[in-house]
Amino acid sequence: MTPEMILTMIMLAFAVVLFVFEWVRVDVVGIIMMVLLPLTGLISPKEAFVGLSSNAVCSIIAVIIIGAGLDKTGVMNQVAGPIIKLAGNSESRVISLISGAVGVISSMMQNIGAAALFLPATQRIAKRMDIPVSRILMPMGFCAIIGGTLTLVGASPTILLNDLMTLGGEKLAPFGLFTQTPIGICLLVAAIVYFLLFGKYILPASTGETDRGVTAALMEEYKALGNTFELTVADGFTGPRTLQDLHIRSKFLVTVVAVHHAGEKRTNLTPRSNNDIQAGDEIAVVGKEKNVRKMAQELGWTLKAGLETFADSLARTSAGMAETVVSPRSELIGKTMNQINFKELYNLNPVALFKGNRIYYTGLSQIALAMGDTLLLHGPWERFHLLKNQPQPRVLTFATPLEGEILRPQKAKLAVFWLALSLLQIIAFKIQLSVALMSGALGMIITGVLSVDEAYRSVDWMTVFLLAGLIPLGMAFEKTGTAAFIATKVLGLLGQPAPIVLLAVVGIMTSCFTLVISNVGATVLLVPLCMNMAVMAGADPRMAALVVGLSASNTFVLPTHQVNALIMRPGGYRTVDYAKAGFVMTIIFLVVELSILYFFYGV
Incomplete structure (x- = not known):
């Protein structure tokens, strides 16, 4: 090994140690790499920061903004509603429809966003059907992760591939948006079938722990309030x-x-x-x-088991409660709510009034208000935001945070149009991925689907800097010959493996790597290495890169993935539950992935 190779390996080991022990945040690891690599002379200063302007980073930023626009306009809620109704009262149908829908949606947006969208509805369905929520949430979460393999823009690792596929200083032929779709579909179907057949045996019967939120906390604090119920006259x-x-x-x-x-x-x-x-x-x-x-x-009247007619309009994301205090110089001071037509003016329901040392639950509209009185209000979050954002002087000051936000359903068609236009550019006109997606993101900002500040806030800058810092590390592996050296050693141990055997080794390596470091980090580090291994074994380096990109989503054994962490507490899961269900899922993932590559991609 040359001194440059040794230094590159030291840098890799240092990055892995930082990832595993989490002494600093993962994005800081990326910035450390951007600084140390040019200082050690492994790459030039210009190459150190090329990741910030790479096609992959710009594509990820654009995809996040487009996903935020679809969410802000309520498009995703409209997609979720009918699916939930179709699921009915069948546990297997609930698992199939919800998991399949989340998988398809996550093919075009961040998988964490797709999972978060369906989480409250899934918990509500499980409670209504009286089945353990743990038997639905893990299939949903796993399918959200697998959904990223359906298209090239479904997950960060596959977005990276075209940028990373460089051999001998030359770019290889890029993958198309749907090159991997047959593999992703088979993986998604296999995951759903796996949970339908074995879910009852491998998943715990847990009701999980639901995040109560501000409204639930207020209902507990005000003793006379219990819950929200629906009745039929x-x-x-x-x-x-x-x-x-x-x-x-x-x-x-x-x-x-x-x-x-x-x-x-x-x-x-x-x-x-x-x-x-x-x-x-x-x-x-x-x-x-x-x-x-x-x-x-x-x-x-008939008391229903749960909310049906009002399931969407009174869902936690749509409506709730907030505690407000009568402000100094408020027009409410000395007047009753009847006198100022409070409901007509603010479109909110007074639920309780805390005045002095007493809480009133009846006769609220007849009591004269004073500065400092606390009003408990119920209504849609949009109306709370309008009240909060009114010009000075404020009528009421909010004592509790608001859980919801103002949606823009009137912009829904525009959001769908810009998404469709981005995909059309990629599919029909072969426009570069980053340019096509960024044009859609820009269109959403210009037409008011999102403000530019909302677009900036939606971007996960931690992922951006992590990715931008690790791309130069991958370049150092290629430039110093370290990737080729490791490939030679691995091939020496393998002998002369058949291409499918080599790809199996690549898939296993990536699956193990992505359990301890981020899937982005695993992809950036392993693509150059595995492409060199493929060339030496006489296999297609593009297929080796594809296996790395897909296998980076094969992360089910530990709750280290964002989606697994999201559903852990609501599902009542322990680490052993992930190990139990995830180990078999990992094997199924590799078997299905390699089988489709062998039989349909000519590997």
């Missing part, structure tokens, strides 16, 4: 009668927060006391269960 109900006539709040200590008028097919999220209630209407209320049951029994 009986067909025999003699109406119409107004909410004021029914005395629901004063008689049962229950607050009506939404009404779906069946006759008008209209949902009212800020019901007034003079609103009519008729047979067939759906009512959403907040209160203790025993009070709600008493009300249902006395009025002859």
Whole structure:
């Protein structure tokens, strides 16, 4: 080995140690590499920072912004809703549809985003069907990871491939957007079948731990509040009668927060006391269960097991509660909410009033407010944000954070248009990946789908700097001949393996590497090495690079992947659960991947 090769190996070992022991954040490791590599003379200063302007980094930034635009306009919620309804009450259908949908969606957006989108809905379905949430969340999470193998832009490792495929200073033919799609589809189907057949045996029967959020904490703090319930007004109900006539709040200590008028097919999220209630209407209320049951029994209404009609409009991501304080110089001071038409003005439901040392749950609209009084309000997050962002002087000051954000459903068609335009450029006009995707991201900003500040905030800059710092390390491996040297040694141990055997070794190496360092780091470090190994063994170096990119998503044995970490607490999983289910999934992944390459890609 030459001194340059030894130094390169030392740099690699140093990076791996930093990744494993996490003495610094992973993005700092990337920056360390950008600084140390030119200082040691392994690459030039210009080469050290070329990663920041690489096709891969720009593509990842653009994909994240496009995904944020789709989420901001509610497109992803519209995709999730019908799928959840189709799942019905069949556990196997729930697993198949949710896991398949998450897999397909993560082929075009960050897999962590796809998994996070379906997490609340999946927990709600599991509770409604009375099945352990652990039997749904892990299949969903694994399929979100595998979904990144469906297209070239589905995961960071495959986005990197075309930039990394350099041999002898020459670029190899790039992969297309759907080159790997047949492999990804087979992997996704295999994962779903695996969990359908063996999920009950390999997954724990855990209900998991749900993140309560601010609304749940407030309901616990205010003792008279229990939960949100949905009721159906009986067909025999003699109406119409107004909410004021029914005395629901004063008689049962229950607050009506939404009404779906069946006759008008209209949902009212800020019901007034003079609103009519008729047979067939759906009512959403907040209160203790025993009070709600008493009300249902006395009025002859039907109490549902969970939210159905209001499942989306009152979901945690759509609506909730916030604690507000009457501000100095507020127009509310000395007035009752009736006098200023509070509901009509702010479209929010008062649930409780903390005044002095007493909490009021009834008669709220008749009590004169004073500075410092605390109002507990319920309503859509969008209306809370509008209230919070009103110009000075503020009527109310928020004492608790807001969980939701203002969506822009009116921009949904524009978001879909820019995504479609980006894909059209890649598929039909062969425009470079980064240029096509960045044009879609720019289109979303220009047309107001996202503001430029929202676009900047959506980008995971930690991933960007990690990637930008590791690309030069891969270049050092190639430039100093270290990759070729290691390839020669590995081939010496293997002898003269058949191309498929070599690819199997490459897949196993990558799968092991990606358990202890990031999948991006594993890809950048292993692609140059494995391409050199393939050339020496007489195999196709492009296929070796593809195996590395795909196998970098084969990370199921430990909860180190972002998606696995996301579902760990909600699913009630332990590390041993990942090891148990992930070990078999890892083997299935490698077998399916190599089989498709052998039989359909001419390896």
